[in-house]
Amino acid sequence: MTSSSAAAFTPSFPGYAERARDSFARQGAMALIGAQIVDVRPGYCAIALTPRREVSQQHGYVHAGIIGAIADSAGGYAGYSLFPEDSSVLTVEFKLNLLSPAAGERLLAEGFVVKPGRTLAITRGEVHAESGGKRTLVALMQQTLMVMRGKADA
Amino acid sequence: MTSSSAAAFTPSFPGYAERARDSFARQGAMALIGAQIVDVRPGYCAIALTPRREVSQQHGYVHAGIIGAIADSAGGYAGYSLFPEDSSVLTVEFKLNLLSPAAGERLLAEGFVVKPGRTLAITRGEVHAESGGKRTLVALMQQTLMVMRGKADA
Amino acid sequence: MTSSSAAAFTPSFPGYAERARDSFARQGAMALIGAQIVDVRPGYCAIALTPRREVSQQHGYVHAGIIGAIADSAGGYAGYSLFPEDSSVLTVEFKLNLLSPAAGERLLAEGFVVKPGRTLAITRGEVHAESGGKRTLVALMQQTLMVMRGKADA
Amino acid sequence: MTSSSAAAFTPSFPGYAERARDSFARQGAMALIGAQIVDVRPGYCAIALTPRREVSQQHGYVHAGIIGAIADSAGGYAGYSLFPEDSSVLTVEFKLNLLSPAAGERLLAEGFVVKPGRTLAITRGEVHAESGGKRTLVALMQQTLMVMRGKADA
Numbered sequence: 001m002t003s004s005s006a007a008a009f010t011p012s013f014p015g016y017a018e019r020a021r022d023s024f025a026r027q028g029a030m031a032l033i034g035a036q037i038v039d040v041r042p043g044y045c046a047i048a049l050t051p052r053r054e055v056s057q058q059h060g061y062v063h064a065g066i067i068g069a070i071a072d073s074a075g076g077y078a079g080y081s082l083f084p085e086d087s088s089v090l091t092v093e094f095k096l097n098l099l100s101p102a103a104g105e106r107l108l109a110e111g112f113v114v115k116p117g118r119t120l121a122i123t124r125g126e127v128h129a130e131s132g133g134k135r136t137l138v139a140l141m142q143q144t145l146m147v148m149r150g151k152a153d154a
Numbered sequence: 155m156t157s158s159s160a161a162a163f164t165p166s167f168p169g170y171a172e173r174a175r176d177s178f179a180r181q182g183a184m185a186l187i188g189a190q191i192v193d194v195r196p197g198y199c200a201i202a203l204t205p206r207r208e209v210s211q212q213h214g215y216v217h218a219g220i221i222g223a224i225a226d227s228a229g230g231y232a233g234y235s236l237f238p239e240d241s242s243v244l245t246v247e248f249k250l251n252l253l254s255p256a257a258g259e260r261l262l263a264e265g266f267v268v269k270p271g272r273t274l275a276i277t278r279g280e281v282h283a284e285s286g287g288k289r290t291l292v293a294l295m296q297q298t299l300m301v302m303r304g305k306a307d308a
Numbered sequence: 309m310t311s312s313s314a315a316a317f318t319p320s321f322p323g324y325a326e327r328a329r330d331s332f333a334r335q336g337a338m339a340l341i342g343a344q345i346v347d348v349r350p351g352y353c354a355i356a357l358t359p360r361r362e363v364s365q366q367h368g369y370v371h372a373g374i375i376g377a378i379a380d381s382a383g384g385y386a387g388y389s390l391f392p393e394d395s396s397v398l399t400v401e402f403k404l405n406l407l408s409p410a411a412g413e414r415l416l417a418e419g420f421v422v423k424p425g426r427t428l429a430i431t432r433g434e435v436h437a438e439s440g441g442k443r444t445l446v447a448l449m450q451q452t453l454m455v456m457r458g459k460a461d462a
Numbered sequence: 463m464t465s466s467s468a469a470a471f472t473p474s475f476p477g478y479a480e481r482a483r484d485s486f487a488r489q490g491a492m493a494l495i496g497a498q499i500v501d502v503r504p505g506y507c508a509i510a511l512t513p514r515r516e517v518s519q520q521h522g523y524v525h526a527g528i529i530g531a532i533a534d535s536a537g538g539y540a541g542y543s544l545f546p547e548d549s550s551v552l553t554v555e556f557k558l559n560l561l562s563p564a565a566g567e568r569l570l571a572e573g574f575v576v577k578p579g580r581t582l583a584i585t586r587g588e589v590h591a592e593s594g595g596k597r598t599l600v601a602l603m604q605q606t607l608m609v610m611r612g613k614a615d616a
Contacts (some may be wrong), residue, residue, distance in 0.1 A: 006305035022448070028210040032186065034599060056182040058307055063183035064230075064245040065223020072219040091218040092428060093452055095249035095403055095557045097584050099577040114602055117563040119427060120400060120454070122559050123601065124586075140576055140584065142557060142604045144401055144452060153212055222457045246582065247606055249403045249450060249557055251430050253423040268448055269407040273581065274554065274608070276448065278404050278432075294422055294430065296403060298555055298606060300582070336518040337525035340494065364490040366615055371491035372553040373534040377527020384526075399526040403557035461520055 009043035009113060013085045020045065020077040023088075023153045027073065028154070035070050037077065043113035045077035051103050062102035067127050068137045069110035070095060075123035075143040078111030082121065088153040092120070094143040102138040104131030111143075121145045163197035163267060167239045169274060174231045177307045181227065181241030184194040189224050191231065194274075196265035199231035205257050205283070216256035221281050221293045224263035225226065229277035229297040232265030236275065242307040246274070256292040265297075275299045317351035317421060321393045326355065326387045330460045331396075335381065343378050345385065351421035353385035359411050359437070370410035374449045375435055378417035379404060383431035383451040386419030390429065395462040398426070402451040410446040412439030419451075429453040471575060472503035475547045482507065482539045485550075485615045487536040487589035497532050499539065505575035507539035510574070513565050524564035529589050529601045533558060534573065537585035537605040540573030544583065554582070556605040564600040566593030573605075583607040 011023075012015075017040040024030060025036045033055050039046040047070045049055065049062070057063040072094050080089040108128050115122040125141030165171075171194040178184060178191045186200075187209050193200040201224045203209065203216070211217040226248050234243040262282050269276040279295030318326075325348040332338060332345045338355070341363050347354040355378045357363065357370070365371040380402050388397040416436050423430040433449030473479075479502040484490060486499045492509075495517050501508040509532045511517065511524070519525040534556050542551040570590050577584040587603030 023212045026210075026212040027217060028207045029187075033183075053182045054186045056180075056333065058177045058180040059242070063181060063223060063226075064248070065219065065226040066183050068222040068226065068248070068250075069217060069219020072222065076218075088213070091155075091252050092282050093249065093251040094218070094222070096222075096249065097247040097576075097585055097606065099602060108192045114559075122561055124602065128523065131301050137577065140586065140604060142559060142602060144559065227426055247555065247604075251422075251450060251452065253430055268405075269445065278448065291423065294432065294450060296405060296448060300406065331520045334518075334520040335525060336515045337528050338496075340516045341491075361490045362494045364488075366485045366488040367550070371489060371531060371535075372538075372556070373527065373531020374491050376530040376534065376556070376558075376577040377525060380530065381525075397522070399560050401557065401559040402526070402530070403555065404530075405555040406553050 009116065011042045011081055012065050012083065016081045019153065020080055024077060029069060030073060033066055033069065040077060040081055042081050043078055045074045045111045046076045047109045049107045051107060062107060064098050067102055068096045071125040071127050071139060071141040073132055074109040075111035075125045075141060076145060078113050078123050079121040079145040082113060082116045083147050084149060086150055086152050088148040088151045090146040090148055092144040094141055097140045098135055099140060100138045104129040104130050106130045119147055121147065163236055163270065165196045165235055165236065169196045173307065174234055178231060183223060184227060186218055187223065194231060194235055196235050197232055199228045199265045200262045201228045203261045205261060216249045216261060218252050221256055222250045225279040225295040226279050227295060228263040229265035229279045229295060230299060232267050232277050233275040233299040236267060236270045237301050238297045238303060240304055240306050242302045242305045244300040244302055246298040246300050248295055251294045252289055253294060256283050258283040273301055275301065315413055317424065319350045319389055320391065323416060324389045327461065332385060337377060338381060341374055341377065348385060348389055350389050350425060351386055353382045353419045355382045355417045357415045370415060372375055372406050375410055376404045379447060379449040382417040382419035383433045384424040386421050386431050387429040388423045391455050392457060394458055394460050395415050396456045396459045398454040398456055399454040399456050401453060402449055405448045407448060408444050408446045410437050411446060412437040414438045427455055429455065442454040471544055471578065473504045473543055474545065478543045481615065482542055486539060486571060491531060492535060495528055495531065502539060502543055504543050505540055507536045509536045509571045511569045513569060517555045524569060526560050530558045530563055530586060532569065533587040533603040534590050536571040537573035537587045539608060540575050540585050541583040543606040544575060544578045545609050546611065548612055548614050550610045550613045552608040552610055554606040554608050556603055559602045561602060562598055562600045564591050566591040568592045581609055583609065
């Protein structure tokens, strides 16, 4: 039995990765928290963050809201990689489960498109903490995006 | 017909508001984004943020993840106001709908306890943008918290 | 300060309530579980269900999925009451927190529109159990709907 | 780099599968809608449903709430397979995205444990529609479960 959900994705135009990086660079919030976009592929995006006091909650771990912010951006740019050239991306909603305290050398938020669409796109996300060569899943996300047609991002 | 869901809440010890403010002051992430705790009452907390370029997404509005961060903290401290003295609070999960572009003079995130419990507490949250004396609802949240007994916050 | 979120809603055409009841009557699932639509107003819908063995989970309470089903329909018809005449309604996603065991004489699921829109509508929902003149909140929902324009329901 | 999230799961006692099937058999709601438990393994459960008029929404597809019901049960029994012998399972919350109209010969809801825990367990779920040897992903779920210790299921 074949599965329609495992399909590889095709970007809608060649400049999709540059467009995502340019858009990310305009997100003041990502610069403020020190997040970096480390990979963009069709239907996929990865964003990294170094855990430190400035992004912590009261016990010193990375704040759930900051984890949500990088997961939201990773899912958003995963989806955006498949959107038409003259469009921008909007988060309709996201839901985040926190699974383990977020600490370590690096957090990596990854967004994966599950279902692209004309008007909406659905993504899922994972945030792993990396420490001493070991990865721990610290958060799980499910997200709905909207395709804003005729509204180029810049 | 009376409703058990409209009950007023009783804090579990007199120092609940000071404990919330102390804990908030230890959240490096809230300081970084410029959020302020402006009200704590039993089962309620309000957190304010001034929209500006440093907390923006690519179109200049406040980033969905930053809105999520203040909504998560507001819900968390709303719940924490009802937790035992020797406990701390953990976000299990939250879900956020973005309803309108977030801009204006001030964002106010409010958390409301819907159901307190021995192990879990459920909250809902609203984030309004205030501009020229007018409030616009920009986000809606639903959240699950965990009571960490025997683990004082500080 | 006035609030834009407390606005009363205007239905888009006079037959909105009849359209909702007709559509509900075509939902085989609602008939199977014994749910009844008891109220439709602009931006609001209420659906009732009698707890009984046939809709139970393993401990005899109403199954979380059945609670979700009536909450989803209540939210859907709350939103649909504001949709154009030649449209139908689709659930994009919903999130449900279960707060208390669901039992008693009657469950009442209520859907409330929070934000209507051209393409999407956001609702929230509450499910109360009624027993001996007392109401207990048993579930809380947050939902995203899609307006399917040009696709009349019947 | 190794991942702690890809770990295989160990059931806490040999009778875990029989316990899940017995518990499922006590869910009146699953019998009413015609759902069947078709597989239980450590951290995994699959539940099947035949699409038909009795479980439909107004357009003839399977009702979002019914899809939620089988996804919730699949996630619940996936989690329960890892719970101690003298415990039962409770859904704290679930979030469901609907991706495609649900029709075909069979729906298969699969629950996968993402993170087991002493008090809470987190699962994700997928519902596929099977038709003519082809699988289509129709829904995606994220769920929080609670371990009810000292409360055997039967």
